[in-house]
Amino acid sequence: MTFSKQHRSLFIGLLLVLELLVACAVLYLVLQAFVQPVIVTQRNERDEIFMLAAYGLAFKEWDGDYGQQKPLRGSNVAAVLVQDDKIVAYGLNREFEKRQLLYHAEMDLVLTYLDKLSHTQKNVATLEAATVYVTLEPCLMCFSTLRTLGVERIIYGERDMAHGSIKALQGSYMIHRPELIPAPTPFVNQLNVGFSHASTVQGMSLRKWLHRQAVKDIYQSAYCSLLVYKLRYTENNDALKNAQNFLQETPGTMPTCK
Numbered sequence: 001m002t003f004s005k006q007h008r009s010l011f012i013g014l015l016l017v018l019e020l021l022v023a024c025a026v027l028y029l030v031l032q033a034f035v036q037p038v039i040v041t042q043r044n045e046r047d048e049i050f051m052l053a054a055y056g057l058a059f060k061e062w063d064g065d066y067g068q069q070k071p072l073r074g075s076n077v078a079a080v081l082v083q084d085d086k087i088v089a090y091g092l093n094r095e096f097e098k099r100q101l102l103y104h105a106e107m108d109l110v111l112t113y114l115d116k117l118s119h120t121q122k123n124v125a126t127l128e129a130a131t132v133y134v135t136l137e138p139c140l141m142c143f144s145t146l147r148t149l150g151v152e153r154i155i156y157g158e159r160d161m162a163h164g165s166i167k168a169l170q171g172s173y174m175i176h177r178p179e180l181i182p183a184p185t186p187f188v189n190q191l192n193v194g195f196s197h198a199s200t201v202q203g204m205s206l207r208k209w210l211h212r213q214a215v216k217d218i219y220q221s222a223y224c225s226l227l228v229y230k231l232r233y234t235e236n237n238d239a240l241k242n243a244q245n246f247l248q249e250t251p252g253t254m255p256t257c258k
């Protein structure tokens with residue numbers, strides 16, 4: 001009897017230790033996701049660099065508090081187009097400025113760039129082998145436009161559960177389409193968690209959220225992290241310099257980095 005009780009206590013003790021270890025492992029993984037970018041490959045690192053440039057652009061071109069400043073340009077969403085490790089075009093959401101709801105950041109980028117190309121080349125302009133980095137998950141309109149133009153990859157930041165294309169494309173028949181890849185940087189998690197809280201607790205819309213100071217602060221942190229970026233892959237040196245120079249040359253507010 002005593003022997004059996006001892007075994008039972010030992011068994012329960014082992015179970016508790018096991019549960020504690022599992023809980024620690026889960027906590028560790030969650031913390032890792034929040035504090036460290038998921039940089040595994042050279043391409044991951046390059047993707048993080050150009051996404052940080054997109055955040056930096058959104059910070060420099062920040063459009064004030066929702067409803068407080070008129071006319072507003074549009075939501076604080078930015079996109080950059082990368083070919084051969086160089087940012088060759090960029091766009092910002094200009095829905096209010098243009099008074100057209102079609103002017104998402106990706107559309108602004110595409111329309112501006114194609115217009116420029118049509119003046120410099122004879123053939124029909126495409127964006128084959130290009131990558132677009134956009135701070136908000138693209139909607140179906142933007143996704144389809146980028147697909148039509150031959151964009152190879154789309155790296156996106158914050159999720160847009162209401163209008164984003166990821167859920168809409170699940171089970172899609174489309175075979176040849178751009179890859180939709182979450183940006184490997186911890187700033188995305190900060191934005192997702194922040195908006196999840198704001199929408200749950202305050203019922204805030206994504207449009208209003210993207211004009212909040214909290215978002216601007218995260219964009220600024222992303223910009224600052226690009227300025228002091230430590231490369232793991234020296235092959236990305238040109239990409240890093242290009243991204244830093246791009247922000248240097250773009251008009252707008254410079255960040256205050258600690």
Ligand SMILES: [Zn+2]
Nearest residue numbers: 104138139142
């Ligand atoms: Zn869109």
